[in-house]
Amino acid sequence: MPLSIVILAAGQGTRMRSRLPKVLQTLAGKPLLAHVLDAVHELSADGVYVVYGHGGEQVPEAFAGRDVQWIRQESQLGTGHAVAQAIGRIPDAHHVLVLYGDVPLIQAHTLRQLVDSTDNADLVLLTTKLDDPSGYGRIVRNVHGTVERIIEHKDATDNERRIDEVNTGLLVARADRLRKWLAALGNDNSQGEYYLTDTIGMAAGEGLRVEGVLVDDAAEVHGINDRRQLADAEDILRRRHADRLLRDGVTLADPARLDVRGELKCGQDVMIDVNVVFEGTVTLGNGVRVGPGCVIRNSSIGDGSVIEALCHIESSSIGRSCRIGPYARLRPDARLADDVHVGNFVEIKKSELGKGSKANHLTYIGDAAIGADVNVGAGTITCNYDGANKHRTIIEDGAFIGSNAALVAPVRVGRNAVIGAGSTISKDAPANALTVSRARQITIEGWQRPQKRKKED
Numbered sequence: 001m002p003l004s005i006v007i008l009a010a011g012q013g014t015r016m017r018s019r020l021p022k023v024l025q026t027l028a029g030k031p032l033l034a035h036v037l038d039a040v041h042e043l044s045a046d047g048v049y050v051v052y053g054h055g056g057e058q059v060p061e062a063f064a065g066r067d068v069q070w071i072r073q074e075s076q077l078g079t080g081h082a083v084a085q086a087i088g089r090i091p092d093a094h095h096v097l098v099l100y101g102d103v104p105l106i107q108a109h110t111l112r113q114l115v116d117s118t119d120n121a122d123l124v125l126l127t128t129k130l131d132d133p134s135g136y137g138r139i140v141r142n143v144h145g146t147v148e149r150i151i152e153h154k155d156a157t158d159n160e161r162r163i164d165e166v167n168t169g170l171l172v173a174r175a176d177r178l179r180k181w182l183a184a185l186g187n188d189n190s191q192g193e194y195y196l197t198d199t200i201g202m203a204a205g206e207g208l209r210v211e212g213v214l215v216d217d218a219a220e221v222h223g224i225n226d227r228r229q230l231a232d233a234e235d236i237l238r239r240r241h242a243d244r245l246l247r248d249g250v251t252l253a254d255p256a257r258l259d260v261r262g263e264l265k266c267g268q269d270v271m272i273d274v275n276v277v278f279e280g281t282v283t284l285g286n287g288v289r290v291g292p293g294c295v296i297r298n299s300s301i302g303d304g305s306v307i308e309a310l311c312h313i314e315s316s317s318i319g320r321s322c323r324i325g326p327y328a329r330l331r332p333d334a335r336l337a338d339d340v341h342v343g344n345f346v347e348i349k350k351s352e353l354g355k356g357s358k359a360n361h362l363t364y365i366g367d368a369a370i371g372a373d374v375n376v377g378a379g380t381i382t383c384n385y386d387g388a389n390k391h392r393t394i395i396e397d398g399a400f401i402g403s404n405a406a407l408v409a410p411v412r413v414g415r416n417a418v419i420g421a422g423s424t425i426s427k428d429a430p431a432n433a434l435t436v437s438r439a440r441q442i443t444i445e446g447w448q449r450p451q452k453r454k455k456e457d
Helices: 032-041 058-062 079-087 108-120 175-183 198-205 227-247
Strands: 003-009 047-052 069-072 095-100 123-129 138-141 147-151 165-174 210-214 258-266 276-284 295-297 312-314 334-336 341-349 351-353 358-366 368-370 381-383 393-395 406-408 411-413
Touching: 003 032, 003 079, 032 047, 032 095, 032 108, 047 058, 047 079, 069 079, 079 095, 079 175, 095 108, 095 175, 108 123, 108 165, 108 210, 123 198, 147 198, 147 210, 165 175, 165 198, 175 198, 198 210, 227 258, 334 341, 341 351, 351 358, 358 368, 406 411
Parallel strands: 003 047, 003 095, 047 069, 123 210, 258 276, 276 295, 295 312, 334 351, 341 358, 351 368, 358 381, 368 393, 381 406, 393 411
Antiparallel strands: 095 165, 123 165, 138 147, 138 165
C-alpha cells in the first residue's frame, strides 16, 4: 500500500516563551520534530511532507539532509488548511497519515497499527482514554463499535461528557477522499479556522467506515504546548528508557535519575549509578560500571571497564578493563586500548594510549600517540599548540615520564626512555636512556625574604 506522511509543524508555540519555533524545542537532546521523523522513518513511506510556518526557514535548515519535502504554510488557518497545503502533491491512490510535530512520543509500532487498520476501514483515527477528558473531543461510537462522530467538550451532553475516549488528531485516509473532504471544509467557528477533525463527520455522513484505534499508553499522544508539558515529556522518555534497560538486565541505582538523550546499548551485568547522562550513540560492554554524575556522549566503553564519578567522555573509544576517573575528561578522538588507567583531573584529546599505559593525576595529553605500558607522571603536559598549529607527541612503549614534565611537540620519546621530573623536552629523547632538562638547583645562604612595608599613619 503506497503511503505518504504529512507532519504538521507550523505552530509558533507562544506559551513556550521562546524565539524558537515550537517543533525546534529540544526533548531528550533533540528537537521535537526529530522524534516524529525518527518514528516515521521505520514505516518506509513513499513520501514525507512537513508543513512549517512560524520561524521561517529555521525549521528546514535544522533538518538539512533529511529525506523530507518541505511545504510552507504562509497563514496558519487551522489543521485542515495545513494538510490542504500538502495534499496536492500526493497521488490519489496513496494513503495519507497525518501526524503532528509537537506530539513527539508516538512510537513506530503504534503508527504501523494505525496504517494497517485501513485494510478494514475508509478512515482510521487514533484515540486514547483519559482519566480526565475535560476539554477534549469525545469519540462517539455506534452500536457496531465504529466511530460515528466526534463531539467537542463544549457541545457535549452530560452523558457524552462521561465518555473517556478522546480524539488525538492523528488519522489516516486515502488521498483522493481526503482531498475532497478538505476542499469542503468550512471555517464557521469561533477561531475562523479549518479543522481536520471535521473530515471525520464527512466520512461518516457518506456511510463510510470510520475506525478508531485505541492506543493503550496515553503518553504516546502527549502534546507539548508549554514548558510544563515539555518537562512531563522528558519524564516519560526517562521512564521509557529506564524500563527498557531494566528489562535488558542493566542495574540502575535509581531509574528516576538517569537521562538517555540518544541510543544506549548495554551488554550484560552493566551497572549505572545516579545522575548519569548519555547523549548520542553510546555502547557499554559487559560488566561496565559507570559512577555517579558522569556525562558520556557518542562513545564506546569495553568489557569490564570502570568509569568513576564525575567523568566527561565525548566521542571516545575505551578498551577492556580500563579505569577512568574520577574527574577525568576524554575529549573527541581519545582512543584507549585495554587496561589503561586515566585518573583524576586528567584531560585527553585526539590521542591514543596503548595497552596498560597510565596517566593517573593532573595531566593534559593532546595530539599524542602513546604506546603500551607507558607511565605518564602527575602534572605532565603535551605542549601541542604553538599559537597557530597543532603538533604531535609520540611516546613509545615502556617509556616513563616523570612528574611535571612538559613535552614540546613535535617530539618523540623513545622506547623505554625515562624523562626526569620537571623537565621541558623540546628535542627527541632517545630510547633506553634518562633525559633531563631543568635548571640546576642552588641554595643561596643568608638570603632574606621580602617583608611587607609598614603602613604610614
